[in-house]
Amino acid sequence: MPAFFKPPFRRANHPATQLVAWLGLTLATASQVGAQLTEPVSSEQVASLQWPTSYRPTTTPVIQHQKSDAPAPPYLYHTRHFRLTTSKPLNPHNAKLFAATAESVPAVLAKLPLPLLKMPQGKRANIYIYPDEASFIREGGSPNAAGTYVGKKSAVLLRADTFLTPPPRQGSKLPPKADYDLLVHEFTHLCMHGHLGYLPIWFSEGTAEYLAAAHQSHGRYDFSNMTRHIRDRIKQHLPQEKGIIKLPSLSDTLKQNHQSWQRNIEQNDPNVSYQYYASSLLIVHGLFHGGPKRLKATTEFVNQCHNRKFRHKASNLLLPSETHAELEQRIITYWRPKGLHIQFTP
Known part of the structure; x- marks a missing residue:
C-alpha cells in the first residue's frame, strides 16, 4: 500500500485524525504535483493558516432605503457592499436581518485562510427580489430554485414568494421563516464572483454550502462543530432510504461543469439535484479541515485555477481519478459514527 494511504497520526480513533486520514491520499498527490504549481504557499504561510472557530459581526450593518421620485415599485436599498432592488418594500425586521446576513458573507470569507x-x-453588488416564479425565471432565475446567482449579471436573484414569504413547512405548525441560509449560499457565489469560470463547479457549490451550513442566524457562524451542522443540513435536504443517504460518485461529481450542473437543477426534483451539492460539501469540508498541509494544497489549487493551462486539469491534480474509490470509502467511514450513513452510487 502506498505510504500516502496511511493516516499520518497513530491516534486513528481521534475525530481530527480520522478526517486527516481520508484526506491523506489527497495531500500527497497534491504534493507530488507541487513542481507544477508556480505560486506555492510558503511554509511560513502554512504555519499562519488558522481556521476560525466562529464569526460574529462586531457592528450592526446599516441598510438604507433609497428614496426616488419615480413611482414605486421597485424599492431600492443600500448596504455597504450590496444594492437591493425589490418589488415589495422590506419591513424593518426583514431589512435588518437582510443587512446582517448579507454583510456577514464578505466579512466571513475575508476571515478564512483561503483566497476566496x-x-x-x-x-x-446587485441583488434582485422578484415577486413570483414567472418574473424570476424571465430575468434569468432557474426553475425549481428559490434563488440563483447569475454570473453574467454579477447579481443574485431571489423569489419573494419563497424567500420573504415562504410557504408553510410541511408537517410543521410553526410559521414559515425566510431562508437566510439560502441567502448565505447565493451571496457566497456573488462574493467569489472573480473566480467565476476558473474554479470548478463542485468547489464553488461546496464552499457555498459549507458557509450555509455554518451559518446560525443574523450573520453569525459556528465553525467549531461543522460535522453536526453538515450532517443536519444534508439530512434536511435529502431523503433517506432505510437510514442511508445516496450520493453520486465522486467521479460523477468532479466531472460536472456549469452547464451539466444547471441541467441537473432544471430537470430534477430538488431532492435529487441536491445530491451533487451534498457530495461537493463533503469534499470541501475535508479539504478545509484536513490540517494545515491540506489547506496549503487547497490554497495552491485556488490560486492556480486562474492559470489557463492548469485550470482544465485542476480537479484531477487535487483529487486524481485513480484515488476516488479509496476516498469514497474514507468519507463513508469518517461520517458513519457522526450520523451520516452514505452510499455512493455509480
Missing part, C-alpha cells in the same frame, strides 16, 4: 473573496468590480 473576489467581489464584482464596482461600488455595490
Whole structure:
C-alpha cells in the first residue's frame, strides 16, 4: 500500500485524525504535483493558516432605503457592499436581518485562510427580489430554485414568494421563516464572483454550502462543530432510504461543469439535484479541515485555477481519478459514527 494511504497520526480513533486520514491520499498527490504549481504557499504561510472557530459581526450593518421620485415599485436599498432592488418594500425586521446576513458573507470569507473573496468590480453588488416564479425565471432565475446567482449579471436573484414569504413547512405548525441560509449560499457565489469560470463547479457549490451550513442566524457562524451542522443540513435536504443517504460518485461529481450542473437543477426534483451539492460539501469540508498541509494544497489549487493551462486539469491534480474509490470509502467511514450513513452510487 502506498505510504500516502496511511493516516499520518497513530491516534486513528481521534475525530481530527480520522478526517486527516481520508484526506491523506489527497495531500500527497497534491504534493507530488507541487513542481507544477508556480505560486506555492510558503511554509511560513502554512504555519499562519488558522481556521476560525466562529464569526460574529462586531457592528450592526446599516441598510438604507433609497428614496426616488419615480413611482414605486421597485424599492431600492443600500448596504455597504450590496444594492437591493425589490418589488415589495422590506419591513424593518426583514431589512435588518437582510443587512446582517448579507454583510456577514464578505466579512466571513475575508476571515478564512483561503483566497476566496473576489467581489464584482464596482461600488455595490446587485441583488434582485422578484415577486413570483414567472418574473424570476424571465430575468434569468432557474426553475425549481428559490434563488440563483447569475454570473453574467454579477447579481443574485431571489423569489419573494419563497424567500420573504415562504410557504408553510410541511408537517410543521410553526410559521414559515425566510431562508437566510439560502441567502448565505447565493451571496457566497456573488462574493467569489472573480473566480467565476476558473474554479470548478463542485468547489464553488461546496464552499457555498459549507458557509450555509455554518451559518446560525443574523450573520453569525459556528465553525467549531461543522460535522453536526453538515450532517443536519444534508439530512434536511435529502431523503433517506432505510437510514442511508445516496450520493453520486465522486467521479460523477468532479466531472460536472456549469452547464451539466444547471441541467441537473432544471430537470430534477430538488431532492435529487441536491445530491451533487451534498457530495461537493463533503469534499470541501475535508479539504478545509484536513490540517494545515491540506489547506496549503487547497490554497495552491485556488490560486492556480486562474492559470489557463492548469485550470482544465485542476480537479484531477487535487483529487486524481485513480484515488476516488479509496476516498469514497474514507468519507463513508469518517461520517458513519457522526450520523451520516452514505452510499455512493455509480
